[in-house]
Amino acid sequence: MTENQPSADSDKPDAISEQAMTWFVRLRAESVAADERRLFQIWHQAAPAHREAYAEIAAFWEDADFHATLDAATLSPQISLNSKPVNSPRRRLGIAPGAKPLLAAAACLVIAALIYQPALSCWQADYCTAVGEIKTVQLSDGSQVTLNSGTALNVNMRNGRRHVQLVRGEAFFEVQHDSQHPFQVDGRYSNTRVLGTRFVVKEDADSDTVSVVNGVVEVSRDRQNPATLNANDSVEVGARHQGEIRHQPADNATAWLKGSVSFDNVPLKKVIAEIGRYRRGSLIIRNQVSQDMKVSGRFDIRDTDKTLESLQQTLPIRIYRFTPWLVVIA
Structure with a gap:
């Protein structure tokens, strides 16, 4: 088993979700070795939680609402040309070299659509910030x-x-x-x-x-x-x-002058839009129910990964990091 191979020995929900997403991406590569398909079958049959997690990811990707939010993401650019990956310890995808999975392709299309407008704003301005x-x-x-x-x-x-x-x-x-x-x-x-x-x-x-x-x-x-x-x-x-x-x-x-943002009974949609100002990439909320959830509290804008983690712990939401620049909230 290679270094990036999904592990089948963890029963933690977060680890299983990460494994499921990794397998989902791997199996959509242009070529998948027979041994790799066999390993997937072993993992898939190892526990009901594995099958449920994989089915959830597959259904999530095929969902029409998700594709609509990907399209809508191009209307709110948040990436600059000097973007660097955000270190995200949870739910990162391990994509094999040379693979062209649908998820990564969609993410790249979103990023390509977003990446230029902020830079154009800087070229047209006397003062700007990254x-x-x-x-x-x-x-x-x-x-x-x-x-x-x-x-x-x-x-x-x-x-x-x-x-x-x-x-x-x-x-x-x-x-x-x-x-x-x-x-x-x-x-x-x-x-x-x-x-x-x-x-x-x-x-x-x-x-x-x-x-x-x-x-x-x-x-x-x-x-x-x-x-x-x-x-x-x-x-x-x-x-x-x-x-x-x-x-x-x-x-x-x-x-924000002191490194935080405050909310008092504000819809999650507005909270995520505000947090998105302080990170490279795009934050997408999958459905209307999640968008309308109310949020109160003060959050650190200097560590948006920590802020997203806090939201996930206090709200009935799940956070999927398809790439360091594309995060989906469901």
């Missing part, structure tokens, strides 16, 4: 901007203007007061105008969120009917609407 990187820059007017993971922005400080365009991601602004020259930040959907304050602008797929730490800001959509936000206020601005002002602790919006 996935997992947080960086503070000082502007020529004395203001400071802290860029969250996977963020890109453009800055125009010419001819008395103080204008920032958030291309993608999230940024924390500490604006130097200047009553003669308002500081403006344009997101995908939102327009924010201040004289001097501290606030966060966060871009999501379908809306921007502006949260104020202190001071006063004006937020609008298409620069029409601005809403005035004070400390601990936040508002969401979408393509067709501007939400109501919400009053909540600003610490939640700025938790």
